[in-house]
Amino acid sequence: MMKTDNLNDIVEAIVAELRKKTSFEIEASARHIHLDQPTIDALFGAGHQLTPKRPLSQPGQFVSEERLTLVGPNGKIANVAVLGPARKQSQVELSLTDARTLGVTPPLRESGHLDQTPGVTLVSASGKSVGIESGVIVAQRHVHMTPSDAKLYGVKNGDVVDVKMTGDRGLIFGNVVIRVSDRFATRMHVDFDEANACGLTKGMRGTIYKK
């Protein structure tokens, strides 16, 4: 005969496993810069390659040793992380708090959707300066998802969902975009304003609340 406390252990283990499978880690993205090769050339010298400092959760992506100062009409922000590798088009991702500091008014956008976005000036440690015409956005909150996790959650690339998280500042984020690729690891990304608004600490997880 099965012993009750063993059964409880089994149930608890299954619930824990299911909970893990039906939720994903939420990461806070600090302000950061992606650069195209011509901008890298202009800021760091022709043919320069960004130097990986530490890997990010998304496979192949890294924080580089290179840092830049952002200069806008109202102010500047020093020591901003440059992420690698190089992209097709330079892109600056800010929080609305940052945007106010600089005096720019970026729209809420998915990564790479850069038409009609404002520019900003990038300044390197050696004092080289490049003004980009466009590319400044506030990133729409999103979940990077592997194809197998997308299948598990019953969502597809481009879906917009609500994501619930618990805690003292628990909330349900609306308008969260699902992005599916076999180049992704499954993680939700929010900016620092959003992370603070929900009291995010390392390891906190979210659940798709409504599809």
Added chain:
Amino acid sequence: MMKTDNLNDIVEAIVAELRKKTSFEIEASARHIHLDQPTIDALFGAGHQLTPKRPLSQPGQFVSEERLTLVGPNGKIANVAVLGPARKQSQVELSLTDARTLGVTPPLRESGHLDQTPGVTLVSASGKSVGIESGVIVAQRHVHMTPSDAKLYGVKNGDVVDVKMTGDRGLIFGNVVIRVSDRFATRMHVDFDEANACGLTKGMRGTIYKK
């Protein structure tokens, strides 16, 4: 016979009126300071009274002409608003972004619940400095409500509800405290992190989503 377009006009007017009655304006509270009279005396001179600059939405409350610099272990923030009138105990309300800048770790609290909260140093324009032992908090999001509105919404003082708002960054805030007093005007207050996380602009309204 009633004309259909007239009926539509009437329905639309009723819906707009109901929507207004079942929602309330959300205001972003910037970082600010409340002072007790001994601290006012120490910073601005014995018997000094705070000078009203502009009224706040809550009756009798005002932004004063006085401004202070906050100094913490890691940094300082200049030009912080002092709200009047004087209170029984000094209280500093910060966003988590501000707390990181100063290097303090305030808990999430309702206004006035100041036991076991960290202190900070307050510095006046003339260079007078006062260290408060406690009183620094991150304000728990809350709705100030008149007794008649509380009746309308079916909530009472101390209730914790969810509040929904729409828009590009629409979300549902959990753990929102209802505070009822005949000294209040009905307004929800969030800090700047929360305002940015939900893309708050002036006049946006929230609805009690779940009681």
